[in-house]
Amino acid sequence: MKIAVTGGAGYIGSTLVKRLVEGGNQVVSVDNLMNGDYGPLRALGMSEKATLHVADIRDGKRIEESLAGSDAIAHLAALPGLVKCRERPEEAVSINLYGTQQVLEAARRLDIGKVVFCSSAAVYGKPVELPVTESHPLRPLNLYGVTKLAGEKLMELYFDNYGIETISLRFGNVFGVGLFTHYDTVIPRFVRMGLDGESLTIYGDGTSSRDFVHVEDVVQAMALSLASKGLGGEVYNVGGETMEIGALARRVAEFLRNETGENVRITHLPPRPGETKEFSYNLEKIKGELGYGPRWSIMRGVEQITKFNLEQRALKV
Ligand SMILES: NC(=O)c1ccc[n+]([C@@H]2O[C@H](COP(=O)([O-])OP(=O)(O)OC[C@H]3O[C@@H](n4cnc5c(N)ncnc54)[C@H](O)[C@@H]3O)[C@@H](O)[C@H]2O)c1
Numbered sequence: 001m002k003i004a005v006t007g008g009a010g011y012i013g014s015t016l017v018k019r020l021v022e023g024g025n026q027v028v029s030v031d032n033l034m035n036g037d038y039g040p041l042r043a044l045g046m047s048e049k050a051t052l053h054v055a056d057i058r059d060g061k062r063i064e065e066s067l068a069g070s071d072a073i074a075h076l077a078a079l080p081g082l083v084k085c086r087e088r089p090e091e092a093v094s095i096n097l098y099g100t101q102q103v104l105e106a107a108r109r110l111d112i113g114k115v116v117f118c119s120s121a122a123v124y125g126k127p128v129e130l131p132v133t134e135s136h137p138l139r140p141l142n143l144y145g146v147t148k149l150a151g152e153k154l155m156e157l158y159f160d161n162y163g164i165e166t167i168s169l170r171f172g173n174v175f176g177v178g179l180f181t182h183y184d185t186v187i188p189r190f191v192r193m194g195l196d197g198e199s200l201t202i203y204g205d206g207t208s209s210r211d212f213v214h215v216e217d218v219v220q221a222m223a224l225s226l227a228s229k230g231l232g233g234e235v236y237n238v239g240g241e242t243m244e245i246g247a248l249a250r251r252v253a254e255f256l257r258n259e260t261g262e263n264v265r266i267t268h269l270p271p272r273p274g275e276t277k278e279f280s281y282n283l284e285k286i287k288g289e290l291g292y293g294p295r296w297s298i299m300r301g302v303e304q305i306t307k308f309n310l311e312q313r314a315l316k317v
Helices: 011-022 039-043 060-067 082-087 089-110 143-162 186-195 215-227 245-260 284-290 298-316
Strands: 002-006 026-031 050-054 072-075 114-120 165-171 173-175 200-203 209-214 234-238 241-244 266-269
Touching: 002 011, 002 060, 011 026, 011 039, 011 050, 011 215, 026 060, 050 060, 060 089, 072 089, 072 215, 082 089, 082 143, 089 114, 089 143, 114 143, 114 215, 143 165, 165 215, 173 186, 173 215, 173 298, 186 200, 186 245, 186 298, 200 245, 209 215, 209 298, 215 234, 215 284, 234 284, 241 245, 245 266, 245 298
Parallel strands: 002 026, 002 072, 026 050, 072 114, 114 165, 165 234, 173 209, 200 266
Antiparallel strands: 209 241
16 A cells, blocks of 8 residues: 555654555655654665655645555644643644644545544543543543544544545553654653652652553554544544553652662652543453554563663763
């Protein structure tokens, strides 16, 4: 297949492009390089099978040229995360909403029959029932979640009106070493703090829980969605393992103590306002309908991130 990947130079995107090329697909990535780097894919010698078009998804004419001839689109380009969207609200709406509509318009004009969209657990807001299923009420607590929910609605609209098979995937908290890893979310942050000799900081009493999903499992869900047939206007939770933040800190600290022989301390700060306390995913739908099964446990990922950090540090010496 020829697959177009918007945001193909980013953290999840470049990991997906690598997997798609390894699976025998031809890939075209569309990325404005605002937050991405195609170097790691070039270093693997993949630039012939995975060409990069440097373009903005809001430039309809340019992306139509880039996407022409594709069988399916994986749409990842976005202003990601609640902090960036809070700090740059106009850009959040412009990229995540207008940009998503431009990608769908290009798909319609070019007669591309499948679009897979990256959504987020942020569309749910504060859970009223756990574990969260896809039919849980949707009440985002921040602009990021609102733009992702609007993106899902655009996907449904283009399925209902034009028959484009759209799938929206609601990722949990993504972690793990990808091809281009540039994030400092809670798991990599705990590992970095522990290796730097800092205390692992927990906001609140540590009983808040999250679903953690490894980037390779996210890519598995995307590849299954791209290969699916006859599914359209669908949404799926994409998760891995649920853990309380306090338990996560204790397990990371214990792991690092065993690895380095150094003591790792944990400190508590007041809870941050507006954060959801408990969160866990029901994954029955994606397991049953797409055959998805997460392969990475949190602790296997912690081991991988620690090894990656130690290797990066050794290179800098
Ligand atoms: N990482 C997570 O925890 C997580 C969780 C839920 C959902 N998601 C979603 O997954 C997708 C990929 O996230 P990521 O973590 O790989 O982020 P990322 O920032 O690493 O990747 C996004 C890519 O999109 C590109 N981009 C941004 N704006 C663009 C534009 N206007 N035109 C063209 N390219 C543009 C960036 O340069 C970057 O390479 C995003 O849609 C994000 O919202 C991520």
